[in-house]
Amino acid sequence: MAQSSETLSMLKFPVLIGDIGGTNARFALLVDSYAEPREFPIVQTADFANIDEAIQASILDRTSIMPRSAVLAVAGPIDGDEVELTNCDWVVRPLQMQRTLGLEDIVLLNDFEAQALAVVALGEEHMVKIGAGEAEATAGRVVLGPGTGLGVAGLIHAGRTWIPVPGEGGHMDMGPRTPRDFEVFPHIERIEGRISGEQLLCGRGLVNVYRAIAKADGTEATFTTPAEITTAGLAGSDPTAVETLEMFVTCLGRIAGDLALVFMSRGGVYLTGGIAQKIVEALKHPRFRAAFEDKAPHSALMKAIPIYVITHPLAALTGLAAYARTPARFGVETRGRRWTAA
Incomplete structure (x- = not known):
């Protein structure tokens, strides 16, 4: 034992x-x-x-x-x-x-x-800041990263120590919000009848969203891997891949904002993993911060919370x-x- x-x-x-x-x-x-x-x-x-x-x-x-x-x-x-x-x-x-x-x-x-431990072990030279906001030195923080799955953890400062809070936040429910979402979401693959954040925001989630958009539009889904979709989306060479990346970024902003509220993360939100590193330019688009900040009645609070992409490979x-x-x-x-x- x-x-x-x-x-x-x-x-x-x-x-x-x-x-x-x-x-x-x-x-x-x-x-x-x-x-x-x-x-x-x-x-x-x-x-x-x-x-x-x-x-x-x-x-x-x-x-x-x-x-x-x-x-x-x-x-x-x-x-x-x-x-x-x-x-x-x-x-x-x-x-x-x-x-x-x-x-x-x-x-x-x-x-x-x-x-979460890495957030306080790494320096700013290993991070790219997305948008405005300044981190409070000992305030709560959130770490999340789309990869094979969607990982989530919190980080709280108390008693002069940093306390990581592990969890399975990547399996929170994710639902449609915009008219376009309501067209696409019925085609997203579900797990036991539900759509979690991880069904959208990970490698297989990218493929899931890409196929759902193609089905909603009655077009052929030609790509089969996350790398193909992100490459085409960033290059603007395939309309379905472009919309997939846009929806991915928007949903990532939404769930990151939800977690920031849960942990009152005035110390920042930190995105990690290979997917986040690869799509930094897409995350810099205003739609990501807009989705993150769209949390009425707390939009002003959200605007003050900084977001970083951790670029250290290990x-x-x-x-x-x-x-x-x-x-x-x-x-x-x-x-x-x-x-x-x-």
Whole structure:
């Protein structure tokens, strides 16, 4: 069973840090609290049967540095000794990992909890600001990112520490609002009868919206991948792809605004992940901030909240490294999420 809450300073270096998403897994080794993380090539989760095999083949077989501890961020809720990833077939079994990989201590965090840690670990040189507003230094913050799914986390400052708040906010309901929405939304693929934010705002969501627009207009959906759609949308070479990207940006603004209200995020809203980085120019269009700010009776409040796109390619690993080095800086509860060998 996972151990109760303890001080993370008891973790022994070297520490393996990892960010495991639905499609990709990124790993690095932190030799000590002063060293920069040693990064390894990105792993495709589909290439390995489980995380243990991925770590062995991609990390341990490639270095003489053997980690004693691990801090891993996983894309899914952490509950018990078997953690299923939401958009991947891997099941993380910490007790088994201790036996097969020789790890003494394992801490599991939610993947967007790690992204939240990165928000305070990264400098402004790794961010692009979208629109106006100035961040209040210790005010609440929101992190969200469309990727394989739609990740969401909050970040709250209290007791002189930053406290990440993981959740599954990407599965909130998303409904039509404009006349055009009411034409398109009936054609969007549903999950058990409902449309969540993740059905629109992720890689497969882009394809979902693209196909729905084509069906609404009676045209052929020629593209099949998110990359094709975003490339054509940004280039303006395909009308359906252009409208798909516009609707994607608008819906992302709407849900980002909802989350900003939930967390009263005067410290800012932070967009992360590969899709956000790729469509920065589309996010700079006024429609994104307009959708974000359109929250009457609180439109004035929304105008004052800054929005940033995190451009660092390994933001989550940066957050995990900061956590492993200085755990006292972050109020992370490890109860039920830490496994220590006897």
